[in-house]
Amino acid sequence: MERRDFLKTCAVSTAIVASGVVFLNDARAANLPVTMYxxxxxxxxNGKPIWFDTIAPDAPFIFNxxxxxxxxxLLLLDLPVKPMDYETSEGGKYKAPGGIGNGKNLVAYSAICPHQWSYPTKEFTVVNYYGKKDPGCMQGVQLIxxxxxxxxxxxxxxxxxxDGPAENHMAMIVLEANEAKKEIYAVGVAGKTQYTEFFDLNKQELRKEYGSSANAKAEVEKATVIRLEKYSANVIKC
Ligand code: FES
Incomplete structure (x- = not known):
């Protein structure tokens, strides 16, 4: 687990269940540790909360x-995603929380490649989701x-x-949904995030894009969900 990236690491209290959150990830409901932000x-x-019925299925969205x-x-898949017990390359055990929603099929992953931190920029992306309708040899694979x-x-x-040289799985974003309010939240991260390496490697680019390192590292309270094709001007597939 990384050092200063994490504000705190905790087992999530079952009090969240009592607060009316209805679609808890199984890992959280079981009080397993996740990294909370x-x-x-x-x-x-437009700043309107997204809900399951407003998310196009099998299409990649990005949020920061x-x-x-x-x-x-952010991906709305056509099948449930079960929680998994994984280990980082250093042997740290963690529970990847699986999908949320009635179909357990809404999932989110860090789009920063855990190999050498390629990521979708505003200019281009080489990290992509290949869905059921993707043309070419990756058609139908539903892989990143x-x-x-x-x-x-x-x-x-x-x-x-x-497949490939990455030594870690993609870090999974922990999501929650509040059915009464029809709101979906990101609340934490499970797995190896590598934010320290990401910020060190991309210092100059991020300063240019966000005005300062502090702005780039500011924690968000609202995250805009955008189609990948709109987030990155050039979607490069292979
Ligand atoms: S940076 Fe993604 S595979 Fe190397």
Missing amino acids: KKALLTDA YPYAATPNF KCCAHLSVFDPKICGKKV
Whole structure:
């Protein structure tokens, strides 16, 4: 587990159940440890909370969380994603929380490749989701692939690395949904995030884009969900 990236690590209290959150990830309900960040509401470009019926299925969306500059994929899949017990390359055990919602099929993953931290920028992305209708040899695979060095991850099994040089699975974003309010939140991260390496490596670019390192590292309380094709001007597939 990384040092200063984490504000706090805790086992989540069952008090959350009592507070009316209805779609708890199984890992959280079981009081397993997750890395908690500031809770952020997921909204559309107009600031309206997104809900399951407003998310196009099998299409990659991006939102930045827990920091202003750290992008994640949001995917509404067509099958449930079960929680998984995983280990980081250093042997740290963690529970990847699986999907949320009635279908347990809404998932989110850090879009920063755990190999050498390629990520979707405003200019381009080589880290992409290949859905059922994608043309070419990746058609129908429902996988995330990083074209930098060809690591492949499976969002259907909690971001598991299935090919390539990455030594870790994709870090999974912990989501919650409040049915009464019809709101979805990001609340934490499970797995190896590598935010320290990401910020160190991309210092100059992030300063340029966000005005300062402090702005890039600001924790978000609201995260705008955008189609990947709109977030990145050039979607490079391989
Ligand atoms: S940076 Fe993604 S595979 Fe190397």
